[in-house]
Amino acid sequence: LKSPYHGGHLEVIVGPMFSGKSEELIRRVTRAVIARQRVQVYKPAIDDRYHAAAVASHAGRTVDAVAVRGAADIRAHLAGEDTLLRVDVPPLPDVVGIDEVQFLDGDVVLLALELADQGVRVILAGLDLDFRAEPFGWMPDLLARAESVEKLxxxxxxxxxxxxxxxxxxxxxxxxxxxxxxxxxxxxxxxxxxxxxxxxxx
Ligand code: ADP
Missing domain, CATH: 3.30.60.20 (Wheat Germ Agglutinin (Isolectin 2); domain 1)
Known part of the structure; x- marks a missing residue:
């Protein structure tokens, strides 16, 4: 898959609920898989368990993902330190996708930048605004630092x-x-x- 960027970079997909953020993340990730790139997708665990899961859009499309409790779980998983799911033991995947990124913890910003610096294409999807229409947590920081922002x-x-x-x-x-x-x-x-x-x- 030809990228307009040399090496790693950060892409952020934002918008309100039902705007198709998960659909767009799934679309980008699926194209990377078709291009035979190594892809790893994460999402926050709602039930506080670290487990195999899937990112699903409201329209029903899914892609395999790992549910994590925070950025530390993603770091451990990428380092091949988990005993549950041994995928993509280093070297790093070509593409890392994270859905519902606003529900992780602030360390995800640093992690995304580190991965991009190490050559990974990082695709993050999440809410830009909370239900009060106030900027959501560290999302403004991510938006400012991203090479590419899509507002849906x-x-x-x-x-x-x-x-x-x-x-x-x-x-x-x-x-x-x-x-x-x-x-x-x-x-x-x-x-x-x-x-x-x-x-x-x-
Ligand atoms: P997000 O991740 O932004 O919450 P999804 O990708 O999960 O969005 O779901 C988007 C899909 O939700 C749309 O393609 C459409 O099928 C459905 N949908 C339901 N309600 C709405 C709405 N009010 N506006 C747009 N799409 C909606």
């Missing part, structure tokens, strides 16, 4: 315009600004919304 839009569930934001609903009502980002046991859902129809209650 979803479709606003209210009006059909391009959606740039993720509407958080708790019990069907817009979440409040100071509602905790992680709610345990509450009935919450998310919808893609445009700037006009994105609501954050005080």
């Amino acid at each position: 839009t979803a479709i606003c569930t209210v009006c059909g315009a391009p959606a740039t934001r993720s509407q958080r609903l708790i019990g069907g009502e817009p979440a409040r600004f100071d509602d905790p980002v992680v709610l345990v046991g509450a009935l919450e859902s998310y919808e893609a919304r445009c700037r006009v129809h994105h609501v954050v209650s005080d």
Whole structure:
């Protein structure tokens, strides 16, 4: 696969929920596999276990991935130190993809830069904004440092315009600004919304 860059670099894919970030990550990774490049994909483990998994898009496409608890797990896995899944013992893969990168830990920024410096094509997908439409964690840092940034839009569930934001609903009502980002046991859902129809209650 011809890359416009010499050697390693950082590509970031952002946008709200349902904007096709996972689809785009899967598309890029699949093309790299077709080009017979060595590819390794990671995503955060939701259940705090380090295990074999898959990245799946809302439309149902999947690619094999390893679920990790943080950047340290990715480092260990790339170093061939895991006993669970022995894949890509050094040398490093040609391509490293990470989905839902906003849910890892801040060390993922340093890891991505180190990998790019070592010649790896790093493809990161994640939310640019949280449900309040505030920049999400270390995503601004990644966006600033990336060679390539793709901002995707979803479709606003209210009006059909391009959606740039993720509407958080708790019990069907817009979440409040100071509602905790992680709610345990509450009935919450998310919808893609445009700037006009994105609501954050005080
Ligand atoms: P992301 O990773 O950004 O959350 P996915 O790649 O998992 O997005 O899913 C994108 C897919 O979600 C679209 O191709 C479409 O089939 C579906 N979808 C569901 N709701 C919407 C919406 N409101 N806007 C756009 N796509 C949507």
